[in-house]
Amino acid sequence: MDGRKLLRHFSQAENLDAEGTLKILVCGGGNGAHCMAALASSREHVEVRVLTLYKDEAERWTKALNEEDMTISITYSDEHTEDKKSRPSLVTKDPAEAAAGIHMIFFTVPAFAHKQYLDAISEHVLDNTLLIGMPGQAGFEFQAVEALKGKAKKCAIASFESLPWACRTVEFGRHVQLLGFKESLCAAILTGSESNLTKSSLDVIQFIFGDDPQFDVIDNYVAINLMAKSIIHPPLMYGRWGKYNGEILEEKPLFYQGVDETQAALLSKVSDEVVMTAKVIQDKRKNDMSKVIHILDWYRIYYCHEISDHSCLKNAMQTNKAYDGLLHPMKPVDESGKRFVPDFNYRYLKEDVPYGLVVMKGIAEIAGVDTPTIDTIIEWAQKQLNKEYIVAKHLTGKDLSETRAPQVYGFKTLDDLFHI
Incomplete structure (x- = not known):
């Protein structure tokens, strides 16, 4: 299934715009957030926004984007490194602006900061939104369900056992290095009883990441908590x-x-x-x-x-x-x-x-x-x-x-x- 068909399948064509664009939100401003924002922005039919609540990071990142696109340097092997240019559509500290019309939310912040971001965006989360802890760390699902309250039944929560890659920010808001991929990565998804999302939602994340790492979907979220x-x-x-x-x-x-x-x-x-x-x-x-x-x-x-x-x-x-x-x-x-x-x-x-x-x-x-x-x-x-x-x-x-x-x-x- 090609990228656009996969994205339409993910949302059952209900939430995508006329161009078939998937809208994702990356929470955070560190190495993982830089890598996720730059990598996802390089994919066709994917719009990326960034929400960072820490100090003046949103302003600094926005200023950097006003001057030039981001560069992500991807190391495939000792002999092969590729530079790609990409650009998030928005970097902000405003949760309402960041979350408007979003289909997927990636939490690429340390576990102690999850609650701050969950509380900030919970009232703006739409039905059939997929929230992804990357990594979720143990207990991410518990905390997300509590923050979402009744909305949790109409959403899904995914958690990865670790970050998919080793990465390093070279220059804030401008340049990030993806230093290496994990070969495989376990993930679990907890789907609300009134949500249309399924385990196949992880196929969309696989499309965003590319060939590596290969996702290994496990049967229940309790196991992923013990795998952290x-x-x-x-x-x-x-x-x-x-x-x-x-x-x-x-x-x-x-x-x-x-x-x-x-x-x-x-x-x-x-x-x-x-x-x-x-x-x-x-x-x-x-x-x-x-x-x-x-x-x-x-x-x-x-x-x-x-x-x-x-x-x-x-x-x-x-x-x-x-x-x-x-x-x-x-x-x-x-x-x-x-x-x-x-x-x-x-x-x-x-x-x-x-x-x-x-x-x-x-x-x-x-x-x-x-x-x-x-x-x-x-x-x-x-x-x-x-x-x-x-x-x-x-x-x-x-x-x-x-x-x-x-x-x-x-x-x-x-x-x-x-x-x-």
């Missing part, structure tokens, strides 16, 4: 800094490629608990949860060409060339910039715990699965964040409402989860 890659950072942080007593380092340690046996074992145990949660849910509910796989198997699949030693988790992470040179989040202790302490307020804990591990713990708790390793890491992380999510192994902490645990949204049983 926010399970990786907290165990590695705890494994490295769990016994930290304030010493100052003279250089920043390697993050992934510095993984030792202890960190790898912690990550493996966290993954075991998540996989067990999926297995129990599948046994109890007969829902297919087979896409929830161990983190080592995930590395072997998704980084098959970047990893030179697949024999164990530690070696797979240490030999993953996609991780070359990536360091632990650190902050300087003085003006010299040569002495460091760990930065526990970085997203590896600040985002990946309340919008990752805590959500998975919540799903496990509902499924009746014990998660001793996840509990230990949450207990340590919440001390570093000066928060309280878990008390005596249960999600009853005073700051739980700041997370996206299913319990925050009133889910108590597996039936509740699967009838959102």
Whole structure:
């Protein structure tokens, strides 16, 4: 099916204009938003708008577009890079202007900013709009349904397990690099009972992205919540800094490629608990949860060409060339910039715990699965964040409402989860 026919099929020809144009909104102003806006704008019959609420980003981006089109530099291989010119039709901080007549809304912001954007656009969302978390991070669907209220029944919410590409903004509003594609990417779609949208809506996103990555549509959104890659950072942080007593380092340690046996074992145990949660849910509910796989198997699949030693988790992470040179989040202790302490307020804990591990713990708790390793890491992380999510192994902490645990949204049983 060619692009225009696919777009008409998506909206059942009800909402497209006379030219058959699909209108999408990209929320955010960072690397992912730049890449999504530039890439989608390069497709025929697709109009792109950008909503960025951060400071003066909308004004700066608009000024840049007034001077010249955006450039997206796409790296297909070491020998092949292609530059494309494209232009979003609008960059604004006005949610009403941004969302008018929109068919798809991509949330390309960190998980902590999802609520701000959901609250801003919720009253302007039309029936049969597809909202896409890219990545959604765990609990995105819960938060989106709550923000949309009754409109959720007439819309659909999709979530991707991670960003589709590695990308970097070279010059704000002007130039972005797409440095590499993932070969495949899992996605799930939660469709409202009164919506006309179906799983085939993801075919339109595939058209916008191109050949790579290939989307693997999984059967239920609960599985995609357990597949979020926010399970990786907290165990590695705890494994490295769990016994930290304030010493100052003279250089920043390697993050992934510095993984030792202890960190790898912690990550493996966290993954075991998540996989067990999926297995129990599948046994109890007969829902297919087979896409929830161990983190080592995930590395072997998704980084098959970047990893030179697949024999164990530690070696797979240490030999993953996609991780070359990536360091632990650190902050300087003085003006010299040569002495460091760990930065526990970085997203590896600040985002990946309340919008990752805590959500998975919540799903496990509902499924009746014990998660001793996840509990230990949450207990340590919440001390570093000066928060309280878990008390005596249960999600009853005073700051739980700041997370996206299913319990925050009133889910108590597996039936509740699967009838959102």
